[in-house]
Amino acid sequence: MYARIKTARNKDGSTRQYLQIVESRWIDGQARQRVVATLGRVDELAAGSLDRLIQHLAQFTPRLQVIDALTAIAADAGRAWGLVLVARALWERLGVGPRLRQLVQQAGHTVPLDEAIFAMVVNRLADPQSKRGMLAWLPTVWEPRWADLELHHLYRGLDLLAEVGPELERILFDGYRDLFHLELDLVFFDTTSSYFVGHPQTALAQRGYSKDHRPDRQQLLLGLLMTRDGLPVGHWVFPGATVDHQAMATALADLKQRWPITRLIVVGDRGMLAPHLVEWLEAAHWEYILGQPLRRRRVVDPVLSRRGRYQWLRRPDGSRTLGVKEAPGPGGTRLILAYNPERAAEDAALRNALREQLAAAIAQGSVRSLLKGYRRYVITEGTTVRINERAFRADARYRYDGKFVLRTNTSLPRAEVVAAYKQAWQIERAFRTLKTHLDLRPMFHWTEARIQGHITVCVLALVLEYTLQRLLRDAGCAVSTRTVLADLEQVQAVPLTVNNQAYLCRTPLVGTAATAFRVAGIAVPPTIALQPN
Numbered sequence: 001m002y003a004r005i006k007t008a009r010n011k012d013g014s015t016r017q018y019l020q021i022v023e024s025r026w027i028d029g030q031a032r033q034r035v036v037a038t039l040g041r042v043d044e045l046a047a048g049s050l051d052r053l054i055q056h057l058a059q060f061t062p063r064l065q066v067i068d069a070l071t072a073i074a075a076d077a078g079r080a081w082g083l084v085l086v087a088r089a090l091w092e093r094l095g096v097g098p099r100l101r102q103l104v105q106q107a108g109h110t111v112p113l114d115e116a117i118f119a120m121v122v123n124r125l126a127d128p129q130s131k132r133g134m135l136a137w138l139p140t141v142w143e144p145r146w147a148d149l150e151l152h153h154l155y156r157g158l159d160l161l162a163e164v165g166p167e168l169e170r171i172l173f174d175g176y177r178d179l180f181h182l183e184l185d186l187v188f189f190d191t192t193s194s195y196f197v198g199h200p201q202t203a204l205a206q207r208g209y210s211k212d213h214r215p216d217r218q219q220l221l222l223g224l225l226m227t228r229d230g231l232p233v234g235h236w237v238f239p240g241a242t243v244d245h246q247a248m249a250t251a252l253a254d255l256k257q258r259w260p261i262t263r264l265i266v267v268g269d270r271g272m273l274a275p276h277l278v279e280w281l282e283a284a285h286w287e288y289i290l291g292q293p294l295r296r297r298r299v300v301d302p303v304l305s306r307r308g309r310y311q312w313l314r315r316p317d318g319s320r321t322l323g324v325k326e327a328p329g330p331g332g333t334r335l336i337l338a339y340n341p342e343r344a345a346e347d348a349a350l351r352n353a354l355r356e357q358l359a360a361a362i363a364q365g366s367v368r369s370l371l372k373g374y375r376r377y378v379i380t381e382g383t384t385v386r387i388n389e390r391a392f393r394a395d396a397r398y399r400y401d402g403k404f405v406l407r408t409n410t411s412l413p414r415a416e417v418v419a420a421y422k423q424a425w426q427i428e429r430a431f432r433t434l435k436t437h438l439d440l441r442p443m444f445h446w447t448e449a450r451i452q453g454h455i456t457v458c459v460l461a462l463v464l465e466y467t468l469q470r471l472l473r474d475a476g477c478a479v480s481t482r483t484v485l486a487d488l489e490q491v492q493a494v495p496l497t498v499n500n501q502a503y504l505c506r507t508p509l510v511g512t513a514a515t516a517f518r519v520a521g522i523a524v525p526p527t528i529a530l531q532p533n
Contacts, residue, residue, distance in 0.1 A: 082491025
């Protein structure tokens with residue numbers, strides 16, 4: 001169909017024009033036109049009635065409405081928005097943002113290094129990149145305050161963090177106390193290693209025991225301190241050759257200076273237990289709960305050989321979980337033995353499987369492979385190899401079969417001592433998060449300040465992730481934090497220009513994004529709103 005004007009001639013020779021709707025058809029191989037409707041005289045329709053008619057007809061052509069509207073709209077690509085909004089809310093509530101802005105101003109910096117630092121922290125949560133790689137990531141996020149960030153701002157932010165990191169951690173604990181009413185009474189300390197790429201000229205880069213199984217790389221040692229609720233409160237960086245108990249002594253001495261602590265119980269694993277460390281803890285009047293290596297038979301025999309029944313700890317349904325015994329330890333300490341029958345069955349099965357594998361290997365003559373990893377389980381007499389049954393029996397008593405021994409100088413009930421030690425898994429999980437999700441390693445920075453700054457960025461990202469996790473848990477949300485972060489990443493901002501007016505359109509919320517906004521204490525942005533100037 002199409003519109004045409006039909007001209008008619010009056011008797012006096014004048015003309016008049018009519019607007020018609022005409023349909024064209026093929027009839028007998030020829031085009032024929034049929035007038036569908038005559039809308040009226042053109043001069044009369046031009047007075048406004050044609051406009052009203054078109055408006056009425058437009059409701060039956062939605063596609064045409066959209067095409068017509070789009071001529072006045074210009075849309076930009078969507079950018080990640082939800083994660084940066086929630087992260088900033090936590091950043092401010094914990095007090096890090098305000099304090100960092102003060103420190104930047106006090107240092108006389110004329111560029112927003114606080115925003116550079118915050119951008120690096122959010123990048124660790126979203127899509128960890130190198131500092132150069134962040135230049136391509138920044139434009140994919142809707143945060144106008146990052147529009148002018150350049151590479152040298154990121155590097156200068158790392159230098160600043162190396163200076164003010166301890167101050168920010170003090171602020172963090174105050175923020176935790178306000179948010180969660182926490183007290184620094186029971187802390188977990190552990191260390192991990194992180195290796196370098198290249199050969200940085202810094203005293204931190206040394207060869208040492210690699211917990212990353214990369215003995216070919218120079219490394220440093222990272223010590224992390226966490227509360228009983230699993231929230232990071234402090235970190236320390238040591239040269240790669242530092243041993244665990246030395247790191248713990250240094251960190252605790254620093255901790256005592258940085259926080260006004262009246263009572264604190266330190267929880268550490270077996271690697272922390274060195275005689276001079278225990279002496280240092282007791283001289284400093286620290287209370288401790290330390291895992292005791294079961295191979296130190298002179299120390300653990302009093303509790304392992306103690307007769308009598310276990311005191312059983314039970315689940316809410318009444319079933320048994322752990323059996324505990326207690327005996328006096330060295331220097332007036334207490335030794336607490338914990339026995340897990342379920343783990344004992346697993347350990348016994350593994351040990352029996354190992355014995356069968358060794359017997360089969362001996363029968364096949366694979367002696368050389370046995371001596372590599374299982375020397376203590378076999379006895380060699382000339383060319384004869386046999387199983388060391390005594391070693392297996394010793395393992396059943398001292399190493400395996402669901403037992404672990406704790407040494408403590410506290411007066412806590414046995415159940416509380418064991419429960420406190422079992423919470424230490426949280427710090428291992430924190431190390432896994434730092435290394436896998438937040439890409440702590442490998443490190444490409446070569447100066448000590450940049451290395452310190454990079455580690456602080458990763459720890460601050462861990463702080464925000466675990467703070468969000470705690471808020472979600474308190475709200476009854478059992479979804480993993482990584483799932484929540486992924487849902488927030490899908491909440492995007494789409495910049496629009498309509499008739500030269502700038503708007504911001506929010507994409508729909510998905511999954512747990514709305515819950516994350518709620519627990520962070522901020523409102524969900526409107527679906528569409530004017531862009532702020």
